[in-house]
Amino acid sequence: MKREGxxxxxxxxxxxxxxxxxxxxxxxxxxxxxxxxxxxxxxRERNLYNTGGPAxxxxxxxxxxxxxxxxxxxxxxxxxxxxxxxxxxxSVGSRFGRNIPxxxxxxxxAILEPxxxxxxxxxLTRDRFIPATTLNLLAGVWLxxxxxxxxxxxxxxxxxxxxxPLRDDDDWPERPMRIPRTNQDPxxxxxxxxxPTFVTADSHWWDGSxxxxxxxxxAAALRSGEDGKIRIDEHGLLPQDLEQHVDLSGVAGNFWVxxxxxxxxxSLEHNAICDRLRAEYRHWSDDQLYDRARLINAxxxxxxxxxxxxxxxxxxxxxxxxxxxxxxxxxxxxxxSRFGRISSSEVxxxxxxSPTDHHGVPYSLTEEFVAVYRMHPLLPDDFVxxxxxxxxxxxxxxxxxxxxxxxxxxLQEFGVDSAFYSFGLSHPGAITLHNYPRFLQHxxxxxxxxxxxxxxxxxxxxxxxxxxxxxxxxLFHKKPVESFEELTGDTERAEEIRRTYNGDxxxxxxxxxLYAEPLPxxxxxxxxxxxxxxxxxxxxLNSDRFFTRDYRPEVYTPAGFDxxxxxxxxxxxxxxxxxxxxxxxxxxxxxxxxxxxxxSKKSARGPAKRPRARRGxxxxxxx
Numbered sequence: 001m002k003r004e005g006x007x008x009x010x011x012x013x014x015x016x017x018x019x020x021x022x023x024x025x026x027x028x029x030x031x032x033x034x035x036x037x038x039x040x041x042x043x044r045e046r047n048l049y050n051t052g053g054p055a056x057x058x059x060x061x062x063x064x065x066x067x068x069x070x071x072x073x074x075x076x077x078x079x080x081x082x083x084x085x086x087x088x089x090x091s092v093g094s095r096f097g098r099n100i101p102x103x104x105x106x107x108x109x110a111i112l113e114p115x116x117x118x119x120x121x122x123x124l125t126r127d128r129f130i131p132a133t134t135l136n137l138l139a140g141v142w143l144x145x146x147x148x149x150x151x152x153x154x155x156x157x158x159x160x161x162x163x164x165p166l167r168d169d170d171d172w173p174e175r176p177m178r179i180p181r182t183n184q185d186p187x188x189x190x191x192x193x194x195x196p197t198f199v200t201a202d203s204h205w206w207d208g209s210x211x212x213x214x215x216x217x218x219a220a221a222l223r224s225g226e227d228g229k230i231r232i233d234e235h236g237l238l239p240q241d242l243e244q245h246v247d248l249s250g251v252a253g254n255f256w257v258x259x260x261x262x263x264x265x266x267s268l269e270h271n272a273i274c275d276r277l278r279a280e281y282r283h284w285s286d287d288q289l290y291d292r293a294r295l296i297n298a299x300x301x302x303x304x305x306x307x308x309x310x311x312x313x314x315x316x317x318x319x320x321x322x323x324x325x326x327x328x329x330x331x332x333x334x335x336x337s338r339f340g341r342i343s344s345s346e347v348x349x350x351x352x353x354s355p356t357d358h359h360g361v362p363y364s365l366t367e368e369f370v371a372v373y374r375m376h377p378l379l380p381d382d383f384v385x386x387x388x389x390x391x392x393x394x395x396x397x398x399x400x401x402x403x404x405x406x407x408x409x410x411l412q413e414f415g416v417d418s419a420f421y422s423f424g425l426s427h428p429g430a431i432t433l434h435n436y437p438r439f440l441q442h443x444x445x446x447x448x449x450x451x452x453x454x455x456x457x458x459x460x461x462x463x464x465x466x467x468x469x470x471x472x473x474x475l476f477h478k479k480p481v482e483s484f485e486e487l488t489g490d491t492e493r494a495e496e497i498r499r500t501y502n503g504d505x506x507x508x509x510x511x512x513x514l515y516a517e518p519l520p521x522x523x524x525x526x527x528x529x530x531x532x533x534x535x536x537x538x539x540x541l542n543s544d545r546f547f548t549r550d551y552r553p554e555v556y557t558p559a560g561f562d563x564x565x566x567x568x569x570x571x572x573x574x575x576x577x578x579x580x581x582x583x584x585x586x587x588x589x590x591x592x593x594x595x596x597x598x599x600s601k602k603s604a605r606g607p608a609k610r611p612r613a614r615r616g617x618x619x620x621x622x623x
Contacts, residue, residue, distance in 0.1 A: 012042040016477060025316055025520035025527070032318035033325070036534060037347060042477060043535040047099045048361040051197045053187055055094035056362055059087050073555050074291035075298065075546065077212070077219055079203025082545055083356075083363070090204035090363050090543070092214055095185055095197045096153075097364035099532060100475045105195040105367070105465035114501060116462075117164050117177055120454035122500045123512055124436035129380060131427035132524055135312060138420075139591040140378030140428030141258035142309050146301070148210040148259070151370050154201035156180030162459060173450070179459055195465050204365045206540050206547070208298035211266055218242070228274040228289025230267045235412050237264055255404040257383075260411055261419055268576045270297045273563060280559045295546060296560040299352075302540075302547065303327060304569045310537070312591040314530065315522035326351055326538055337565045351541040356548040363543035369536045371466040372529040374457045374511055377435040378428040386425065388418040388579055391598060399439045404446045417577045424583055424594030431525050433493060433515045461510050469513025469528075470506045476531040481505070481513075489518040 015038020018027070024035040050056070071081040079091035088094060098105050132139075157180055164177040185197040202209045211230075213219045221242055224231045233239045237260075273293040277284065284292075306327045311320040321330075328336045329350035335342065341349040383402060385394045394414055395401075402410050411419060429435050440453040466472070469487075470480040481487045484494035484505060493516060501507045508516075517526040541547045546555070553561045569590035573580055582597040584590070 008041060008045075012038045012045070015039050016042055020479060023520075025318065025523075027318075029318050029321060033322055033330075036318065036322055039477075039531070040534050040538065043099075043531065044359045044539075047476065047535055048359055048539075049098040049100065049102055050361050051095045051097050051102070051364075053095040053185070053197065053199075055086065055088040055091065055364070057086065057088060059085055073295070073550075075205070075207045075295060077214060077216060079205050079207065079209075079214075082203075082205055083358075083543075084545075086362065092201065092203055093199050094204065094364060095187075095199050096204075096370070097361070097366045099366045099368040099535065100467065100472075102195055104467055104471070104475060107196065107465050108462035108468070110507075111459070111462045112162070112164060114507070115164055115166075116179075116455040116458035117166060117170065117172070117452060119458055119500060119509060119512065120436070120441060120452055121170070123433050123496060124454045124515075125441065126377075126381065126429075126435050126438050129382070130377075130430045130432060130435045132378070132430045133427055133593075134315060134522075135428055135524065135591055136593050137258070137380070137423040137426040137428050138261075139309060139312055141262060141423065142305070142591065143373075143375060143378060144254075145210060145259055145262040146305055146309075147373055148254075149202065149206065149208060149301075150204075150365060151373070152201040153182050153198055155183065157183045162463075164455065164459075172452070177452070177455070179451075179456055182460065182463055198367070198464060200365070204363065205544055206298065206302050208266075208294060208301060211263060211270070211297075212294055223286075223290060225286060227278050228284075228286050228291075228293050229271045232267065232271065236268070236416060237408060237411060238267060240408060255407060256399065257402040257407050257410050257419060258423065260407040261416060261423065264411070264416055265572065265576060266297060266301065269300070269572055270294065272575060273297055273560070276559055276563060277557065280557070292557060292560060296556055296563055299547070299551070299556070299564050300567055300572075303564060304572075306537070306541075308569050308589055309591055310533075312589050313524040314520075315524075316520055317522075319522075319530075323537075326541070346538075346542070351538060352547050352551045354542075354548055356545050357542045359539070359542070363539070365540075366532075366536065367464045367466055368472075368532055371461045371464070371510055372514065372525075372532045374461070375431050375525065376437060376440055376453065376457065377431045377515070379437045379440070380426070380429055381438050383422070384426060385414050385419065385422045388415070388421040388583070388597075391596070394418065399437070400444070417579050420573065420577060420580060421583050421594070424580075424590075425596060427593070431515060433488075433496075433512070435515075458509050458511055466510060468506060469508045469510045472510050472513075473528055476528065478528060478531065487513060488516045 015035045018024070018031075018035050019039060024032045024039070027035060075082070081087045082091075083089040161178040161180045164179060166172055166175055166177055182198055185199045187199075188197045202214050213222060222230055222238075231239050231242075270293050273296050274289050277289050277292055281288075307324050310323045324333065325347070327350050329343075329346070329348050331342060331348055336349055341353050343349045344354060346354045379399070381398060383397050383399070385397065386392065387394055414422075429437070436454045441455075443451050443453055445451060467475060473480050482505075484498045485491060487505070487508070488494045488497065497508060497512065497516060514526045514529050517528060519525070520527050523530070556564070570584055570587060573590060574584060583594045585595060587594055
């Protein structure tokens with residue numbers, strides 16, 4: 001980590017003092033922005049820790065690929081060669097880093113106390129659906145779509161599962177409940193006396209791997225072999241034969257209609273980018289078109305996440321400005337897009353195109369970042385699908401009706417455009433206590449295993465050495481809460497948490513505290529979680545050469561650069577599904593509720609009326 005200079009130290013101390021005494025969210029916008037900049041400096045200086053491993057090794061002559069063209073202007077499948085001096089940095093198999101001192105990252109010694117199953121039942125079970133009414137359901141789907149690009153610990157260890165005791169009144173069919181352990185880092189040695197480490201099964205880079213894959217066989221099967229394009233079938237979907245490359249016992253088992261929509265959309269977008277590049281560069285090979293389209297598509301998704309999704313879910317005036325400044329700088333989109341960078345400063349002209357900076361610590365995503373992204377309450381249990389042509393209700397279904405195995409049939413049945421319309425009208429769940437999806441607490445995965453994902457979420461945070469809520473706040477320079485009432489601002493919820501944790505405030509799980517915390521104005525998740533985002537949301541950009549030193553027309557092409565600058569989630573949707581125009585008319589952000597379009601006002605070009613699908617059975621709505 002970098003040492004603080006004198007003026008930097010004064011600035012960060014002042015920012016932290018103002019945040020503690022007033023709170024950044026209660027300040028005037030520009031003072032709030034300056035405070036957030038100071039907090040980010042403090043976090044960069046004190047909350048980046050290296051866990052080591054092979055990714056630290058410098059490049060040797062033997063490491064260099066035979067042709068610079070193979071990696072200088074293209075992302076590699078495994079994430080290698082993003083950092084040219086340390087080619088393994090951030091690649092598949094590299095370790096997750098930490099945002100807290102390593103001495104605080106040992107697995108929780110009381111890992112089963114209180115029982116994660118009981119915390120799941122008592123504090124997380126959804127009694128009634130609590131919607132997040134400022135967002136549409138695509139905002140919830142988008143997060144899962146992006147998480148599948150960022151985080152994967154791979155398949156769980158097959159041996160020695162955690163055994164969770166159950167109360168007599170618990171109807172779980174297996175006693176005790178068995179939860180597989182996370183696979184440990186194969187390069188970790190217990191003789192080192194350091195905390196256990198874990199490695200990623202996807203790269204740590206923001207590279208669109210959820211679409212393009214990390215497995216060479218899948219990546220090859222995805223491609224058409226012509227004009228750099230991805231294969232799309234006669235239904236406008238990814239071909240069914242790709243499913244033979246998918247392991248439903250792993251992350252792919254979490255697939256569902258919502259993810260199917262975004263995978264379809266950005267596969268089509270890849271092909272549209274290929275068409276644009278082919279028109280401009282007629283001599284390019286299939287590989288050149290594919291590589292450059294992937295680079296552009298990944299950057300467009302990163303931009304959408306930064307300046308559209310994030311300001312939608314944390315819609316405070318200060319954070320809206322801050323997230324736009326992350327991409328465009330404080331001078332704003334109009335000046336940066338017209339004149340380019342007017343300063344090397346990321347504050348003035350944004351992070352894209354600024355110098356690459358790891359802030360003194362090799363880049364990786366962190367276990368703390370993974371922990372605060374556990375936002376499953378965004379998912380509803382029940383879904384309403386409407387016809388885009390008639391606004392008629394086509395089906396009312398539960399999640400098991402639209403899961404991994406049913407995704408293709410449902411999208412063909414309803415049509416992708418009608419499914420998008422349905423999600424644009426629906427709301428995700430609020431990220432709060434008693435709003436965890438019931439189906440995920442009794443989730444029959446496609447491989448036949450039964451899990452309580454809420455209990456697993458709680459256990460994973462403890463197992464991977466992320467501190468409990470109050471200690472986490474201390475380590476991120478926030479004052480710990482001093483009572484259950486201060487934690488929740490709700491006396492009834494305070495009593496529930498007190499009872500579940502036997503009166504021990506410092507034993508409250510991080511996830512429970514994040515869900516219980518009162519929120520700043522416009523926020524969909526807690527201010528404590530936001531401290532991690534202040535640091536890591538910009539770090540994903542700062543460390544990636546394709547967003548910094550190589551974010552330039554010479555690498556992306558002028559046509560590609562223009563594509564990224566000019567497009568939004570709304571324009572991407574309308575390019576591929578122009579029938580959505582009435583629903584998106586006047587909508588500036590695709591993640592807020594869309595227009596409900598009466599049948600009489602719909603375009604005559606809308607899709608034909610489809611037969612009504614069956615309703616989900618109530619027996620499938622298990623908690």
